[in-house]
Amino acid sequence: METMLSVKNLGKTFKGKKVLENISFDVQKGEIMAVLGPNGAGKSTTIRNIMGIMYPDEGSISFRNYQEIPRNMIGYLPEERGLYKNVKVMDILLYLAELKDYPLKDAKERALTYLKKFNLEGKENVSIEELSKGMGQKVQFIASIIHEPELLILDEPFSGLDPVSQELFKDEIRNLADQGTAILLSSHQMNLVEEMADRLFMMHQGQKVIYGTMDEVKTEYANFKCTIKGKNDITILESLPEVQRVEQRENSSTLYLTKDVKPTTWLKHLPDQIMIQELIFDRITLHEIFIDIASGKKLIEEAGAVNA
Numbered sequence: 089m090e091t092m093l094s095v096k097n098l099g100k101t102f103k104g105k106k107v108l109e110n111i112s113f114d115v116q117k118g119e120i121m122a123v124l125g126p127n128g129a130g131k132s133t134t135i136r137n138i139m140g141i142m143y144p145d146e147g148s149i150s151f152r153n154y155q156e157i158p159r160n161m162i163g164y165l166p167e168e169r170g171l172y173k174n175v176k177v178m179d180i181l182l183y184l185a186e187l188k189d190y191p192l193k194d195a196k197e198r199a200l201t202y203l204k205k206f207n208l209e210g211k212e213n214v215s216i217e218e219l220s221k222g223m224g225q226k227v228q229f230i231a232s233i234i235h236e237p238e239l240l241i242l243d244e245p246f247s248g249l250d251p252v253s254q255e256l257f258k259d260e261i262r263n264l265a266d267q268g269t270a271i272l273l274s275s276h277q278m279n280l281v282e283e284m285a286d287r288l289f290m291m292h293q294g295q296k297v298i299y300g301t302m303d304e305v306k307t308e309y310a311n312f313k314c315t316i317k318g319k320n321d322i323t324i325l326e327s328l329p330e331v332q333r334v335e336q337r338e339n340s341s342t343l344y345l346t347k348d349v350k351p352t353t354w355l356k357h358l359p360d361q362i363m364i365q366e367l368i369f370d371r372i373t374l375h376e377i378f379i380d381i382a383s384g385k386k387l388i389e390e391a392g393a394v395n396a
């Protein structure tokens with residue numbers, strides 16, 4: 089594994105308020121690293137510091153062995169969308185490729201390939217302002233990868249996309265990683281992150297709360313839960329061993345279990361009086377871990393930190 093981006097002990101203060109504190113992570117060649125956190129956690133500030141849009145008060149950022157981050161080796165999809173409005177799709181893509189010293193002939197070929205991939209075939213000569221929001225976002229995504237960057241930074245790439253386009257983006261981001269691109273991704277779509285990220289860095293109020301591979305995070309933080317379909321008395325469910333809390337709906341209940349529960353033993357001891365039409369036993373999702381953190385539950389302190 090080759091480290092492409094290394095962020096060390098980043099700190100940033102705005103008007104006396106510390107918005108980043110001791111942020112450290114790296115991104116390896118060929119991996120998708122997700123930066124997650126609730127609104128205001130500091131994700132965009134971290135990315136803007138990496139991109140040199142602003143400078144950190146503390147810490148350092150390096151790309152491979154370079155002192156200065158070489159802009160033509162990096163692709164960036166900013167959170168704020170918007171390309172020049174009055175310009176044709178192909179013209180803007182070629183212009184941006186040229187700014188990155190990428191050969192025009194190759195850029196044109198790549199542009200056509202990606203326009204086709206994103207169902208924008210034939211839109212080369214349409215001006216940006218005539219495109220829908222989602223179409224514009226696809227063009228902006230193409231603009232961020234037209235020059236074959238070694239490191240790709242995507243700030244909320246899925247926002248505003250319909251489910252089909254989200255899948256297209258997801259597949260393409262995975263493809264790029266498989267071809268060796270190092271990808272740093274910030275997103276609120278937890279289901280997509282869960283499906284695609286190799287590692288994740290979760291932050292809250294400018295600080296690290298979780299850092300590790302998806303498997304490590306799941307094993308460490310995603311306790312088991314058991315969903316039972318059928319009408320049951322909540323007091324009986326709550327009194328079962330190793331049940332932390334119960335969420336009850338009309339005709340089903342979800343039991344959130346303690347960290348060290350052994351599924352086979354636990355299931356064996358379910359009393360006969362419990363009515364089971366269906367039973368699903370799995371782990372809590374990244375979405376649920378995220379909600380716990382964002383709502384300030386003590387999950388992190390209880391579990392300890394991965395890669396602390």
Ligand SMILES: Nc1ncnc2c1ncn2[C@@H]1O[C@H](COP(=O)(O)OP(=O)(O)OP(=O)(O)O)[C@@H](O)[C@H]1O
Pocket residue numbers: 102103107125126127128129130131132133134
């Ligand atoms: N230019 C700025 N001046 C002052 N404060 C700022 C500035 N930019 C960001 N902040 C503050 O820094 C904190 C982190 O903001 P940031 O935009 O990085 O969060 P985020 O995790 O990207 O949030 P979101 O998910 O809402 O995009 C917030 O408290 C925000 O108010």
